Amino acid sequence: MRKYEALFILSNTISDDQMESKIEQISSEITKQGGNVQAATRMGRITFARPLAKKDAGNYVQLVFMMEPDKVKLLHERYRHNEDLIRLQIMASKTPAGTKATSPVKKNKTA
Numbered sequence: 001m002r003k004y005e006a007l008f009i010l011s012n013t014i015s016d017d018q019m020e021s022k023i024e025q026i027s028s029e030i031t032k033q034g035g036n037v038q039a040a041t042r043m044g045r046i047t048f049a050r051p052l053a054k055k056d057a058g059n060y061v062q063l064v065f066m067m068e069p070d071k072v073k074l075l076h077e078r079y080r081h082n083e084d085l086i087r088l089q090i091m092a093s094k095t096p097a098g099t100k101a102t103s104p105v106k107k108n109k110t111a
Contacts, residue, residue, distance in 0.1 A: 005064050005093045006090045008026060009052075011055065011084050012056075012057040019061075022061075026061070026063065029075065030075065033075055035066055037065045040062070
């Protein structure tokens with residue numbers, strides 16, 4: 001398995017309760033694909049420098065997870081047509097796989 005970092009930009013119309021549900025759905029999809037989530041960080045609502053997908057802001061969530069490299073493409077394809085997802089970027093992590101991750105879920109309050 002390899003360590004990955006993913007940045008999910010979700011619609012800014014999602015409420016806080018729905019955000020928790022969305023993070024759980026994303027985490028469960030990673031688990032279904034044979035991976036395991038090490039950390040999930042809510043970065044809050046951030047205004048874009050210019051409109052993206054006709055939206056002016058989005059809710060940012062960063063996930064750190066372990067997964068087989070061939071399953072990452074399936075995960076990306078799974079979320080490609082999700083209407084609540086504005087953008088998804090998955091990158092191989094620069095930190096070694098044996099390194100401990102941060103706490104499971106952090107909440108940052110931004111306006």
